Amino acid sequence: MKTFRPERTQRRRILRAFAALPIAGLPLTTLLGALARAHAEPAAVSDAALTAAAQILNVMDFEPLAKATLPPAHFAYLATGADDDQTVRLNHEAFSHYQIRSRRLIDVSHADLSTQVFGQPWTCPIYLSAVGSMRAFHPDGELAVARAAGAKSALMMLSTVATTSIEDAIAARGTPVWQQLYTTDDWSITQAIVRRAERAGSSAIVLTVDNLTGRNNETLERAKRVDTRDCAQCHVSDFAGYTRRKPMLAGLDLSHATELSPLNMSWDFFARLRGVVSGKLIIKGIVTAEDAALAVRHGADGIVVSNHGGRDEETLRPSIDCLPEVVAAVKRRVPVFVDGGIRRGTDVFKALALGATGVGIGRPYVWGLAAFGQSGVEAVIDLLTRELRQIMRQAGTPTIAAITPEHVIHG
Numbered sequence: 334m335k336t337f338r339p340e341r342t343q344r345r346r347i348l349r350a351f352a353a354l355p356i357a358g359l360p361l362t363t364l365l366g367a368l369a370r371a372h373a374e375p376a377a378v379s380d381a382a383l384t385a386a387a388q389i390l391n392v393m394d395f396e397p398l399a400k401a402t403l404p405p406a407h408f409a410y411l412a413t414g415a416d417d418d419q420t421v422r423l424n425h426e427a428f429s430h431y432q433i434r435s436r437r438l439i440d441v442s443h444a445d446l447s448t449q450v451f452g453q454p455w456t457c458p459i460y461l462s463a464v465g466s467m468r469a470f471h472p473d474g475e476l477a478v479a480r481a482a483g484a485k486s487a488l489m490m491l492s493t494v495a496t497t498s499i500e501d502a503i504a505a506r507g508t509p510v511w512q513q514l515y516t517t518d519d520w521s522i523t524q525a526i527v528r529r530a531e532r533a534g535s536s537a538i539v540l541t542v543d544n545l546t547g548r549n550n551e552t553l554e555r556a557k558r559v560d561t562r563d564c565a566q567c568h569v570s571d572f573a574g575y576t577r578r579k580p581m582l583a584g585l586d587l588s589h590a591t592e593l594s595p596l597n598m599s600w601d602f603f604a605r606l607r608g609v610v611s612g613k614l615i616i617k618g619i620v621t622a623e624d625a626a627l628a629v630r631h632g633a634d635g636i637v638v639s640n641h642g643g644r645d646e647e648t649l650r651p652s653i654d655c656l657p658e659v660v661a662a663v664k665r666r667v668p669v670f671v672d673g674g675i676r677r678g679t680d681v682f683k684a685l686a687l688g689a690t691g692v693g694i695g696r697p698y699v700w701g702l703a704a705f706g707q708s709g710v711e712a713v714i715d716l717l718t719r720e721l722r723q724i725m726r727q728a729g730t731p732t733i734a735a736i737t738p739e740h741v742i743h744g
């Protein structure tokens with residue numbers, strides 16, 4: 334990559350853009366770095382990128398910056414979902430159907446966002462959900478995310494198909510991460526990944542069950558036709574090449590494998606997995622009361638209500654709409670987490686009111702990563718945290734425990 338040396342007039346424009354950035358603490362070098370990656374030639378620094386940088390008010394404002402920074406096929410891998418991307422859109426839109434019932438005259442001078450998960454203190458209920466191949470979005474990939482998670486005391490869930498090993502991610506975060514699990518139908522592979530993750534200090538194994546081999550992502554396929562650059566980091570077209578690039582799969586014999594989320598996976602597999610996971614075992618991708626009950630019966634320690642950000646199947650059922658029935662079925666026996674379409678502090682608030690213990694984000698922090706590296710991820714966490722604090726005050730809920738189902742209504 335060429336070094337970015339802006340001309341004097343460009344520098345003035347960049348400085349103006351930076352000065353207008355309302356997010357304190359994004360260093361100029363970070364902004365310049367992002368623009369340098371976005372435009373290998375300084376002369377190509379576009380007005381659109383500068384304007385977008387100057388207008389960051391909320392996490393969604395990072396998306397156009399990420400788009401300007403990334404090769405089209407990488408951005409498409411990040412942005413898109415299954416079929417017509419309708420579930421992706423509905424995941425967020427559905428939050429507008431829930432309205433907040435604010436209570437008045439409650440002392441909210443000390444809003445406390447801290448909570449407890451599995452007996453561990455969390456400074457805030459927002460966590461960074463698993464996203465694979467993050468070096469496709471920024472050279473520092475998961476390392477930058479882990480550092481940001483450490484700086485902000487946010488929980489990070491590391492993908493099996495991360496481009497950083499769990500050992501390096503934990504070292505960068507400074508405290509354990511959760512290991513998300515994809516595996517093959519070869520039991521020895523499953524055991525090896527679990528053993529390695531637990532030896533490295535992973536405090537939970539999160540089995541993803543909603544991403545069956547063979548998703549239909551037409552938007553991504555179209556983007557790959559126009560952008561023919563090597564996207565092997567994030568695209569699974571060449572299975573052997575793809576898995577070779579994933580540190581968590583290094584040293585494993587995958588020569589007989591063709592998939593990482595086998596079609597024959599069943600509750601028997603989950604029960605067997607329960608037998609080898611010594612820490613917490615969480616199941617990610619549950620969207621019905623029936624499966625939530627089965628998960629608890631099979632020994633799950635936690636459930637993530639998720640449709641994988643609408644990436645795998647076009648169900649048109651937003652994950653926030655699935656949360657209440659799962660919470661009802663679980664009857665407080667294990668914590669329930671949710672992700673999908675969370676873009677505002679009010680979305681986090683509504684999810685908590687509907688019974689979530691923790692609320693995951695995917696794309697928003699990757700937009701921050703793509704645009705600004707570690708600082709961008711931190712800024713996304715800060716923005717959502719600030720918005721959550723604000724709505725907690727407005728709604729008369731000074732603590733996370735004070736947020737109850739009475740604070741939200743489906744309209």
Ligand SMILES: Cc1cc2nc3c(=O)[nH]c(=O)nc-3n(C[C@H](O)[C@H](O)[C@H](O)COP(=O)(O)O)c2cc1C
Nearest residue numbers: 411462463464465492541641642673674694695696
């Ligand atoms: C680019 C990308 C890669 C992802 N990779 C994984 C993964 O490796 N494992 C997994 O369980 N979920 C993965 N997810 C799903 C996220 O963990 C999460 O469920 C989803 O992104 C939440 O929706 P949101 O992006 O609207 O916040 C990925 C999502 C994206 C956008």
Ligand SMILES: CCCCCCC(=O)C(=O)O
Nearest residue numbers: 465494515544593594644
């Ligand atoms: C099941 C193997 C491919 C996983 C790709 C990572 C992922 O979950 C995604 O949404 O992308």
